[in-house]
Amino acid sequence: MNVALHSVAITGAYNTEQARDLGRSTRDVLNEAALGAIADAGLTPADIDAVVATPSAQLVFDLGLGTTRTMSSGPDIEGILEAAGLLLTGEATAVLLAAAKASSFDRSSVAPWVRPANEFVVSHGLITPAEFAFMARRHMIEHGTTAEQMATVAAQIRNNGHANPEAIYHGKGPFTVDDILASPMVADPFHLLECATTSQGGCAVVMTLADRSADAANAPIWLLGGGSDRIGPSYQTSPSWDRVGFHGDDTVAGYIGRRAAQRAFGQAGINPADVDVCEFYDPFSFEIIRQFEAFGFCGDGEGGEFVMDGRIALSGEFPITTDGGLMSYSHAGSFPQQLQRVIRGVDQLRGTCAANQVDGAEIAIASNGGSGALYTEVLLMGSAPAT
């Protein structure tokens, strides 16, 4: 298949240290992440001619990059797809995506940066776990999805983090399904250990076209396909499972990301069964079950059963979120955690994971967003270019 995206590669990837409190400024961490990814790509700052960062203008200024193309999207999967566009239209030759969050914040019980402020939700205490709980609840009602199935997801992801020396919650486990269910209830059906943590850290990625990837210190990781779906503003309107638009695609909000996944798999010319590693975004346990259905790994309503019987274990058919994800590795603000799903996919395909390496991984899927936020982004990556 002749897909322009297939000539784009991720050639640099870098994570700073992640911690509950880094004791550093966001700016300092962002700069480290950017320089780390540039070096990892075998490039110098002079090679970078496009930047998307948090925020882009400051990074261009701090690194003295001179006149640089910046992007208005964020450094996440959507940003990666748009960066590919800059490379393919010739507007840029090397794009840097960088994200960091390290300033102090009050440690309330859930991630404070996504507190809803909209006039129709703010006064009813619509914390993010509740927004996502609305989606999980509908799935439980319609398909009989159980607390044990959701806790199985959380136990797997937290055990991945337990075994990962780079995870903030390294060594804090192991966790059984009963441990998850015994943790305090945050927003029913989500227990504390089924929710993302809060932390600090940074990360960055460098992308180039195939003809520049020879400079890279590591083997390039190739884009195989991608897509990004949104159906409305996050945390401003009711996240109803069956919400649909009136024109165009008719995917319900509960399966947001389905259109993106179909597009990604179509571009890649592969099927979900071909995927070796699932670096799914894990704000809440149920979202993994939902993504398996939305992305076509199993049928609608089958996700609860699908995650049982070891399928999502590191040795299973579809290992999930292998660094420990938002629940255990890190959850540093709205963008680092999203780009980190891609970086973990890159590490798996390079075969360089410090722990939890999936042997022989050749194709990885990464995702961002979630149903409760009314958007989902999907990226397929390969250790070899698409054929």
Add this chain to the structure above:
Amino acid sequence: MLHPNVTGIPVPRPTGESAPYWEGCREGELRFRRCASCDLSVFEPRPICPRCHGTDLPWAVSTGDGVVYSWSVVWRPQMPAFDVPYAPAIVRLDDGFDMVTAIVGCEPDEIHDGQRVSVEFHDVDDAITLPFFSLS
């Protein structure tokens, strides 16, 4: 017993677009907009109908009756002003729109899918009144 959280909570800031909605709550009316061209019910005030793209969306008054479409029971709030447990919910109004609210006046385990509920209003301050729902 679930009760309305109205003390010390973040207060909505109405916009020019939403002011008639909040005035309605103050007067004990649950208002929404209904497209004059295609009859679509629209909860969040906006200047265009997402179905027919008509821009004549006069205000209507809901019966305030509907069903619970989805809900949560929150035990760890972000702000201490919220007494726990409280039960944020999506209510599907008979008038054809969904809205985010909270269920009050019952125990958490009395909330079920499709449970009939009706709106009730509770004052937050001199300007803002919030719509909650209780079992019908």
